[in-house]
Amino acid sequence: MTKNPILDFEIDKSSIQYIGRDLQRPECILAEPDGTLWSADARGGVVKIKPDGEQEIVTQKRSGHFSNAGNESARYLTGTLPNGLAFAKNGDFLISNFGTDCLEVMSRDGNSRILADTIDGRPVGKVNFVLRDSQDRVWVTVSTRIKNWMHALRTDLADGYIARYENGEFRIVADGFHFTNEIRFDAREEFLYVVETTGGCISRLRVDETGKLGKREIFGPTSLGKGAWPDGIAFDSYGNLWGTMVYSDKLFVLTPEGDMRVLLNEGDANKVEALEQAVVRNQVTEEVLFATGRGIAPWMASITFGGKDLRTAYIGSLKGKRIPYFRAPISGLPMVHWSANRSKIDS
Numbered sequence: 001m002t003k004n005p006i007l008d009f010e011i012d013k014s015s016i017q018y019i020g021r022d023l024q025r026p027e028c029i030l031a032e033p034d035g036t037l038w039s040a041d042a043r044g045g046v047v048k049i050k051p052d053g054e055q056e057i058v059t060q061k062r063s064g065h066f067s068n069a070g071n072e073s074a075r076y077l078t079g080t081l082p083n084g085l086a087f088a089k090n091g092d093f094l095i096s097n098f099g100t101d102c103l104e105v106m107s108r109d110g111n112s113r114i115l116a117d118t119i120d121g122r123p124v125g126k127v128n129f130v131l132r133d134s135q136d137r138v139w140v141t142v143s144t145r146i147k148n149w150m151h152a153l154r155t156d157l158a159d160g161y162i163a164r165y166e167n168g169e170f171r172i173v174a175d176g177f178h179f180t181n182e183i184r185f186d187a188r189e190e191f192l193y194v195v196e197t198t199g200g201c202i203s204r205l206r207v208d209e210t211g212k213l214g215k216r217e218i219f220g221p222t223s224l225g226k227g228a229w230p231d232g233i234a235f236d237s238y239g240n241l242w243g244t245m246v247y248s249d250k251l252f253v254l255t256p257e258g259d260m261r262v263l264l265n266e267g268d269a270n271k272v273e274a275l276e277q278a279v280v281r282n283q284v285t286e287e288v289l290f291a292t293g294r295g296i297a298p299w300m301a302s303i304t305f306g307g308k309d310l311r312t313a314y315i316g317s318l319k320g321k322r323i324p325y326f327r328a329p330i331s332g333l334p335m336v337h338w339s340a341n342r343s344k345i346d347s
Contacts, residue, residue, distance in 0.1 A: 005329040006240050006253050011263050012326075016279025016296060019314075020049050020322045028085045028129075028232075029316045029323065031306025032135065033338060037314065038093070038283040044080040045110060046093060049323075060095075060104075060112035084129030084182070089136055096127040096140055098149075103127055103140055103165060109121035116170040119163060124170075126152075129182045133189055134336050137211055138165040141175075143197070152179055153284045155198055162194065164211065174205060174213045182232045182302065186239070187333055193219060193233060193241060198279065200228035202241065202254065222257040227272040232302030232316060235333035244300040244315065247292040248272045251300060251315065296324045305332020 020026065025042035032038075045059035051223035060080055081099030088094050088105060095104040095112075101124050106112040117124060125145040132138050140163045144152035152159070160180030164173045178199030185192055191204045192213060200223045206214035219241075224230060227248025234242050239256040249266035271291045278284045291300040302316035310331035315324050 004240065004255060006236075006238070006255065006261065009263070009329040011251075013264075013296070016324050017324045018325050019053060020047065021053075023321050023323070024048060025081070025318055026316050026320060026323055027301045027312050027318055029302060029304040029306075030087060030335075030337075031304050031312075031314065033308060035307060037304075037306065037323070039316070040082040040084065040085050040095075040147050043079055045106070045240060046085065058067055058106075058108065058110045058214050060106055061110045083127070084131075084141075085098060086130045086132045086138070087335075088132065092246070094130045094132065094138060096130040098126060098128060101125060101127055101147075103130065103138075103170070116165060119170050119172060124163075125159075125161075128180060131183055132183070133185060135211070139163075139183060139192070140165060140170075141177075141183055141194070143179045143181060148332070150284055150286070150289065153198060153279055153289070155283045157198070160196070162192075162213070166211075173211075174216070176216075177203070181230065184233050184235055186235060187237075193296055195230045195233055195243070197229050197231060197246070200224050201229070202230060202233065202243070217313060220254040221260055224252065224260065225262045225301075227267060227276060233301070234302060234303045234305060234327065236305065237310070237331045237333055240330075242303045242313070244303055245317065246299050246301055247275055247289070247302045249293065249298065251303065264296075264300075266297070266300070267292065268294055277289075293319045296320075308336075317325050 026039040028040040030038040037049040039047045041047045047057045049055045079099045082095045084096035086094040093106045097323035104115045125142040126149045128143045143160050145159045146152045153278040157229045158176045158178050160177035161172050161175040181195035181197045193204045202219045203216050204219045229247050231246040232244045232272040240256040251264035252262045278288045297315040297317035297320045299318035304314045306312050311328050313328045
């Protein structure tokens with residue numbers, strides 16, 4: 001095998017560029033082969049950003065939806081808060097809505113409906129991320145069953161789970177995670193990789209041919225280090241797993257062997273330490289939490305590969321107003337929507 005290109009890679013901060021303006025909570029970003037980006041937005045929908053920077057917002061049209069992009073804390077707790085995004089097979093948006101606690105689907109003109117708001121007869125909980133696999137199965141993470149997610153920022157709580165929506169049915173397929181966040185499949189969909197934010201680690205589960213998940217195991221370090229609150233992950237074509245740490249504002253990579261490299265560290269060490277101590281004591285307050293977050297993408301939340309060669313890396317964030325991007329040393333692993341969209345563009 002050729003040498004892993006990530007081993008000699010460093011990010012030159014002076015080369016980082018930005019796209020988008022006045023965005024609200026661009027947590028999750030989808031990239032299409034023609035260079036178009038779609039960013040989740042706290043105003044209740046998505047923002048379409050063309051390669052030339054032209055942008056437009058598409059807001060959800062459904063009774064009962066309201067946005068709350070005003071004061072800082074309310075914007076992370078109430079209203080419609082599209083968090084994770086995925087493309088449905090027909091090009092609609094699958095939305096894990098962190099504000100309404102629902103799995104939703106929205107057409108590209110904004111018409112929105114609920115796919116699931118209960119599971120096993122109970123409220124779903126804090127729906128975080130959604131992912132579609134090559135067999136058109138929809139996988140969803142729920143971070144916690146606690147309504148106010150800030151109260152779930154503690155190391156001794158493992159009430160997060162993974163659910164699957166298939167053939168109109170929504171059921172739990174794995175349980176007992178520490179604030180379940182983003183999930184990704186490897187290239188062959190042999191393992192499902194899971195971010196455990198308050199666990200400070202990445203875990204994975206083997207997937208059999210029927211979609212049944214095996215036993216959970218830690219991938220890489222059992223702890224990703226100081227200020228380890230991982231949030232978003234994405235594979236590159238070599239098999240490296242890129243990730244972000246939200247409150248400490250770090251960008252890291254785990255090699256296929258599980259070795260870790262930190263590529264960016266934008267956080268304030270003192271404020272990160274204060275939050276870490278509060279998490280350990282189960283005493284997280286808005287004051288301590290919201291004091292964190294700075295740098296090129298405050299509250300760094302996700303990493304997305306895009307561009308025609310999949311070598312442009314975009315960083316999503318919770319507090320940022322624009323999207324930073326840089327050239328990666330290797331292409332990203334294509335998402336399942338990539339091949340379908342590529343064929344449409346090339347035809």
